[in-house]
Amino acid sequence: MKNYVSVKNLVKHYGDVCAVDNLSFHVGEGEIFGLIGPNGAGKSTTINIITTLDSYTKGTVEIAGMNIESHAAEIKKLIGVVPQEIAVYPHLNALENVKFFASLYGLKGAELDRAAREALAFVGLSEKLKMKPKQMSGGMKRRLNIACGIAHDPKLIIMDEPTVGVDAQSRDHILHSIQVLRERGATVIYTSHYMNEVEQICDRIAIVDHGQMVAEGTCAELVSMITEFNTFTLKTRFPANFDEKAFIKEVSAYPAIHGVTVHEDCVKIETALECSDFSDILELIRKFRLPVISVVSEIPDLDSVFLTLTGHEIR
Amino acid sequence: MFSIILNEMRSLLRDKVSMFFLLLFPLLMIYMLGTFLQNIDIADYEIGEIRLGAVLDAEDPAFTGFLSELEDSNDVVLTDSSDLSALLADVDGGTLHAAVHLDENGDITLHTGTDATKNRALRIMLESFLYLNDTYTACVTETGDFTVLSQLQPTEESFSEAKELGMERTMIDYYAVAMVVMIMFMASTVSGASSFQNEDSQRTAARLVLTGTSRVKIFLGKVIGTLPVIFMQIGVVMVVSVLFFDAHYAANLPDNLLLFAMLFIGTLPLTALGMLVGIVSKIPPAAIFQPTSWALLFFSGSFSKEIYVEGFSDICPPYLIQQAAFDLTLFSRPDGALTVIAVSLVCFVIFSALGILAFSRKELSK
Numbered sequence: 163m164k165n166y167v168s169v170k171n172l173v174k175h176y177g178d179v180c181a182v183d184n185l186s187f188h189v190g191e192g193e194i195f196g197l198i199g200p201n202g203a204g205k206s207t208t209i210n211i212i213t214t215l216d217s218y219t220k221g222t223v224e225i226a227g228m229n230i231e232s233h234a235a236e237i238k239k240l241i242g243v244v245p246q247e248i249a250v251y252p253h254l255n256a257l258e259n260v261k262f263f264a265s266l267y268g269l270k271g272a273e274l275d276r277a278a279r280e281a282l283a284f285v286g287l288s289e290k291l292k293m294k295p296k297q298m299s300g301g302m303k304r305r306l307n308i309a310c311g312i313a314h315d316p317k318l319i320i321m322d323e324p325t326v327g328v329d330a331q332s333r334d335h336i337l338h339s340i341q342v343l344r345e346r347g348a349t350v351i352y353t354s355h356y357m358n359e360v361e362q363i364c365d366r367i368a369i370v371d372h373g374q375m376v377a378e379g380t381c382a383e384l385v386s387m388i389t390e391f392n393t394f395t396l397k398t399r400f401p402a403n404f405d406e407k408a409f410i411k412e413v414s415a416y417p418a419i420h421g422v423t424v425h426e427d428c429v430k431i432e433t434a435l436e437c438s439d440f441s442d443i444l445e446l447i448r449k450f451r452l453p454v455i456s457v458v459s460e461i462p463d464l465d466s467v468f469l470t471l472t473g474h475e476i477r
Numbered sequence: 478m479f480s481i482i483l484n485e486m487r488s489l490l491r492d493k494v495s496m497f498f499l500l501l502f503p504l505l506m507i508y509m510l511g512t513f514l515q516n517i518d519i520a521d522y523e524i525g526e527i528r529l530g531a532v533l534d535a536e537d538p539a540f541t542g543f544l545s546e547l548e549d550s551n552d553v554v555l556t557d558s559s560d561l562s563a564l565l566a567d568v569d570g571g572t573l574h575a576a577v578h579l580d581e582n583g584d585i586t587l588h589t590g591t592d593a594t595k596n597r598a599l600r601i602m603l604e605s606f607l608y609l610n611d612t613y614t615a616c617v618t619e620t621g622d623f624t625v626l627s628q629l630q631p632t633e634e635s636f637s638e639a640k641e642l643g644m645e646r647t648m649i650d651y652y653a654v655a656m657v658v659m660i661m662f663m664a665s666t667v668s669g670a671s672s673f674q675n676e677d678s679q680r681t682a683a684r685l686v687l688t689g690t691s692r693v694k695i696f697l698g699k700v701i702g703t704l705p706v707i708f709m710q711i712g713v714v715m716v717v718s719v720l721f722f723d724a725h726y727a728a729n730l731p732d733n734l735l736l737f738a739m740l741f742i743g744t745l746p747l748t749a750l751g752m753l754v755g756i757v758s759k760i761p762p763a764a765i766f767q768p769t770s771w772a773l774l775f776f777s778g779s780f781s782k783e784i785y786v787e788g789f790s791d792i793c794p795p796y797l798i799q800q801a802a803f804d805l806t807l808f809s810r811p812d813g814a815l816t817v818i819a820v821s822l823v824c825f826v827i828f829s830a831l832g833i834l835a836f837s838r839k840e841l842s843k
Contacts, residue, residue, distance in 0.1 A: 238688065243684065249683070
């Protein structure tokens with residue numbers, strides 16, 4: 163996959179504070195790339211630099227093969243930004259807002275009108291063209307915010323927490339829309355504090371903290387960085403004649419199982435991350451006549467990866 | 478840039494608060510001031526008939542002629558008598574409003590009644606006569622020519638021409654100019670500053686810059702976008718004050734156009750200054766510009782023509798603009814207006830350059 167965004171050894175200082183510290187990553191063309199990190203990790207600064215809104219101290223940033231310092235004007239035309247805050251004009255209705263921002267990218271006349279209407283239809287606001295932002299719900303405003311950022315058909319879309327404060331329906335619509343944008347050929351950089359969203363839509367994810375890259379890869383790759391196993395805890399009642407040693411020996415013989423421990427009324431089984439079929443194990447448990455009171459699965463997700471890599475302390 | 482200009486105009490025209498302060502408020506002020514001043518004029522003119530008694534114990538052709546003129550005016554009903562006591566009794570009783578007595582020494586005494594308005598009118602007329610009489614006596618004594626004063630005596634028209642007044646003036650004419658100057662200083666600065674502060678609060682400033690539109694274009698687009706509203710604002714105030722309150726500006730169209738141009742161009746630097754402040758400050762613009770403008774306008778005599786502080790008022794920009802306007806409207810002298818236009822353009826370039834510099838250096842966040 164060809165790189166569309168390439169960030170190399172990026173450094174940004176605000177006085178004595180180092181907001182971005184030698185950060186490097188790339189985003190492939192047509193990829194949805196998640197950029198996550200705790201508050202103050204340097205995400206927004208990195209995004210501001212990529213969008214040419216902010217300068218940087220050292221390093222290089224290239225978009226579509228062009229350096230952002232020497233080709234800022236061309237690059238701005240390729241980018242569509244959906245900011246975290248809703249950035250629309252209260253005195254303009256939905257259609258006027260989208261048309262206004264699209265017109266600044268050079269769209270005119272019938273093409274401008276068509277692009278604006280398409281963008282609003284894409285975010286599910288085609289029935290609300292004349293509605294002003296103050297009349298809209300939080301979810302509708304968010305979707306209008308997105309429409310303003312994509313009407314000019316950008317090749318790179320940068321979305322900064324686009325689902326903050328919206329209901330489940332709008333959130334679902336927004337996430338689906340992002341995937342459709344990717345299918346249409348756009349490259350997306352997506353930041354969010356909602357790990358399940360990032361896990362759901364991003365092809366690759368970068369975790370940054372203290373301005374540095376902590377981890378980068380697909381969700382499975384990130385999970386494998388913090389653990390090699392899925393863990394199942396099975397609550398049961400052991401019969402009086404239960405042969406613990408024989409049980410452990412037989413269960414451990416399965417190739418996907420890495421370890422079995424028995425403790426009070428629980429059996430803890432660790433399996434390989436890729437193991438997804440537990441029917442044989444359950445069959446074995448039945449063979450030993452163990453009743454299954456409950457099963458708790460501890461499959462590591464992005465949340466646990468994030469907390470493991472960036473710590474639990476409140477920032 | 479056209480989109481930015483259009484958007485700026487829309488934001489002003491669609492915002493009810495802005496429209497109130499930009500258009501309705503000045504019209505309301507004009508209405509209140511116009512009505513107030515018209516009522517003052519009516520109070521001054523509606524003196525009514527004065528019944529005056531006169532006792533002449535000496536011969537004074539000038540005074541006799543003055544009384545005769547009063548009687549001919551139909552505003553004064555004169556009662557001649559030789560009995561001062563009887564006349565004074567009539568004054569006390571209300572039959573007469575006042576009595577005037579020329580004694581043997583040629584001294585004139587006015588005995589007034591209870592009607593303050595008529596008393597004041599009589600006093601003014603009598604004092605005017607006495608001043609004129611003293612002037613005449615002094616001229617005759619100096620030149621020995623009894624016809625000297627009649628040669629100099631001006632008609633209202635010749636007096637106006639000599640003073641280059643061109644037309645009769647009322648207080649509304651003064652305040653109409655002062656009101657437009659007030660709008661210039663208050664509305665344009667606040668609307669300029671609000672324009673950029675609103676971009677910040679709406680988070681749209683960063684989005685504008687991200688489109689690739691240069692910050693110079695954004696700044697100038699926003700300045701130009703405010704101009705049609707200011708154009709309309711000054712125009713509406715001038716037209717309303719003329720049509721509804723009989724205000725006068727200049728006597729001819731070219732001077733009126735120059736006056737309008739001066740007032741309009743004068744708002745350019747104020748708008749740019751407002752925008753500069755809106756870029757660098759987060760303080761609400763009204764909190765900065767309202768007190769400053771009120772103070773400047775106060776010491777420039779915009780609220781009362783009586784207020785003038787030597788050495789300070791004459792360097793206040795509103796005072797200088799008002800003087801240029803009066804020079805143009807009263808005397809048809811364009812020099813002051815042309816100077817205001819030139820200085821305004823220079824200041825506009827300076828404030829715009831500073832504003833663009835400040836906006837270019839401003840860190841915007843999404």
